Amino acid sequence: MTADPAKGRTDDGAPDTGADAGADPEFKTLSREEAQALMAKHPPVSPWRVVAVQAAAGAVVAALWLAATGRGGAAWSALYGAAAVVLPAALMARGITRRLSGAAPGALVLGFLFWEAVKIALAVAMLVAAVKIVPDLSWPALLVSMVVCMKVSWLALLWRGRVKQTS
Template structure:
């Protein structure tokens, strides 16, 4: 028994990839205006905020628990995120390859993946080395520092999203 396949009546006769008739490309002036309205996120500003959050959390943790081991643990947890982030920011913005990546989309994506891999590997190595680097390591403090600095990415995104809405 054969089964016939029919196209539902609500499906358009256009082929895949056909452009909508109401699509209009931007002029050079419109594209420039669009670029001006887009928020610029500095990787280095993000890294600086990560370090500031880590330092503040370390001081607050040390004062609350009146323990230098908690302060050092929080700081090391923060550094386990901030140092790899700084290395990735350097790799993406300051290396000789960054100019090449800026002009080739596929190479830019490959560069991002490369530096993201380096960042993750360094973070894992730093966390694995924590018991030997920080004497009398406080695991809760390390986790608090790590999570707080990781959350800086979200706060940065929320701030930038708020700025772009305010500029619209």
Template sequence: MQKLTNHAKNEGERRESQGSWDDAEEVESQSLSAEEARLWRQRHPVTSPWRIVAWQAVAGMLAAVLTGWIGLVSGWIDSGGEALSIAGSVLYGAGAVVLPAALLARVMSRPVARHAGAAGVSLLRFFVWELVKLALAVAMMAAAPWLVPGLSWLALVGGLVVAMKAHGVAAWFEMRRMSPKAPTAPKV
């Protein structure tokens, strides 16, 4: 018990020595010159959300084509019509991720007025449109039995997962693409 009490005492002393946010001095901000701003932008590139959406769309289309092709070649799927319905289910599942993501990318790529509350407005706008994106994805999945003839729920969920996971893979590739190349040592 003594150890716990000493720990609590030390923690209280540490907090008192740190002061509060009100006591902290304000840091002056400095404007960058045009050259400094250009160099900063070169070191910190921004990727477009449209590139991520494109990666998801390509991954969904590839998954649909591969599912249909492998099913026909392996004999897992009996007929061409069934292969098309399963590939269509995969494609629809991917579309249930890609279309709402494209809507969110479109809305979030529009500029916001620059004023004191712009950061809060941007955050609120993101949360509202993220909810709209989720509602649209759920509505698309709920409408799938009427829109996709010969629907395979397993294939639909597979397309959904492929498109969602493509987001992470795309982000990884984009980070590698944007990272500055390390200078290589000359070969001896």
């Protein structure tokens, strides 16, 4: 069914109301009880769970590099790459969860942006320092580990639905 703007009618002859058949339903404000029920049904993911999943993924990647290459340098590089993701993420999680209640929405946004900037700066500093800190540095191992740790965050979201609620 398509609309013909020149005629003001759809193909089947019905008047064109201008509303799409697949349009989103009208916005509805939730009551306090409805909002609480929605929050109970879809609990927020803890940033600490994401950090833990990233750390576990980093350990697995380091073990795989050790098994594949037999070189300790590649495994240490992979572990350092994981640390370059996990430590800044843990610092940010600590920063944003410290004072969540009672803060103004604008302050929460600015706090998030501040801690994101700190996280990026720390990760860059750790990458610059990797040349001096990690003996027998393997950049491929370090970078692969970093990418895996950054991309594994979706696993924590998958586990969100599997958490049992106790009442």
